[in-house]
Amino acid sequence: MQEYQLLLSFFTNVLFVMALGWYLITNLQWYDYKLTRVVLKHHKVWWHIFYFVVPFVLYHILPESFGVFLAFGYLPALWLWHKKLDKKLVLTWRVKRFLIVLFVLVFLQDIVCSFKASCAQYGAFLPLILAYGFSSVVEKYLFMVYKKEAKKKLNSFKNLEIVAITGSYGKTSIKNFVAQVLATKFNVYATPRSVNTIGGIVADVNNNLKDNVEVYVAEAGARERGDIYEITSFLEPQRVVVGKVGLAHIEYFKTLENIVATKLEIMQSPKLQKAYIHTSVTDEPHPKVEFFGNGVKNVVATLQSTEFDLELDGEHVHFSTQLLGTFQAQNLEVAIKIAKSFGMSNQEIIDAVAKIKPVEHRLQRIDAGGKIILDDGYNGNIDGMLEAIRLCSLHNGRKVIVTPGLVESSDELNVKLIEAINDVFDIVIVTGSLNKELFQKHLHVKNSIFLEDKANLTDTLAKQTQSGDIILFANDAPSFI
Helix, strand or coil: HHHHHHHHHHHHHHHHHHHHHHCCCCCHHHCCCHHHHHHCCCHHHHHHHHHHHHHHHHHHHHHCCCCHHHHHHHHHHHHHHHCCCCCCCCCCCHHHHHHHHHHHHHHHHHHHHHHHHHHHHCCCCCHHHHHHHHCCCCCCCHHHHHHHHHHHHHCCCCCCEEEEECCCHHHHHHHHHHHHHHHCCEEECCCCCCCCHHHHHHHHHHHHCCCCCCCEEEEEECCCHHHHHHHHHHHCCCEEEEECCCCCCCHHHHCCCHHHHHHHHHCCCCCCCCEEEEECCCCCCCCCCCEEHHHHHHHHEEECCEEEEEEECCCCEEEEECCCCCCHHHHHHHHHHHHHHHCCHHHHHHHHHHHHHCCCCCCEEEEEECCCEECCCCCCHHHHHHHHHHHCCCCCCCCEEEEECCCCCHHHHHHHHHHHHHHHEEECEECCCCCCHHHHCCEEEEEEEEEECCCCCHHHHHCCCCCEEEEEEECCCCCCC
């Protein structure tokens, strides 16, 4: 009987620690593997309490009956939690290494504990701490090796031109526009999707950058001071862009001044030839800086296209694009300026701009089932969302918006967003709980629907919308936010 109890405790402990490890590594992956961000910046702290703290406490105060709780309480609850996530754990090699190390540590520890009969004293916490510490050391070492290989590869390109783009808003769109315009004349490669961390860029260079690429366009993001500098020191771009700066990620930077200073770290590239800086960032003159943001004139943005004028080499040039949104004219302005610096003619640029395809989930128009869908799910800034709302106001039929509000922003900006929604929309569907209280307080649309998560969104839209409606998906926060 004693051997049976010992064996049961052994497997209970292994299962419990691995479950805790699964929860931990999932959260770490969401927050760029920064434990401080998981602990201090998590948007749903109650998850930590429910899925980590409470089970851990019960493990120590109810050792004899914990196996029953694990089998019929904790593991089913954790499985349901994982199943509902819209951003599930990706089993990268980093994740696999962590889980393998954790399993080996808890297994070996439990063998030792079985002989000493003392597992209850340290059986759950120690393996997690050791696995996290060991994993962190290993990943730092491996990253140093990968980064060195990537740097060596970059240095092997003798004539490679690198354009690095940062900013609070629009950097992914600018990256895609620059790449698409230059690709009409050069062999261009751009970082995929929203890859913009040093780790992502290093992996991209190692795995995807081909020998025949002439122009590499990279996006640089940041969550703290020094992030942009690290990317800049690695890439050493000849041309850099600092797009519009605002209060995005203010909870990390604390002040707008810190955000501006971080974005301007991109100016420290040792190979810098030209910097294009939005007028919202600074007006301080610099011999290598050309400002943008105020150059476009006569902007006409509708639900079908955007047209604007821009002065190039003393000539007023008219541009037309299938991209939607007034702000896209400013994003295109810097892409056009960069194209000029590469020697493209005005006509070549006009033709390239006309052919630019919308970036997925960024004011992308989709016509389906008699409805107009504006997919702006990847846009999370106030200016972009207000412009999307303005475009919806041009529609003659019913107007529907699906949004969680602004994420990692201020209450003041969210209230400004809600007031704009009140003026335009017939149906408002609020997803998630992040800004629920603000919407409930300030939203005055008769048909307002609050969804705790997006699991029932498809059914809700099927019941609430009809042919002739325009539906705006404004921002799309993952379930952990």
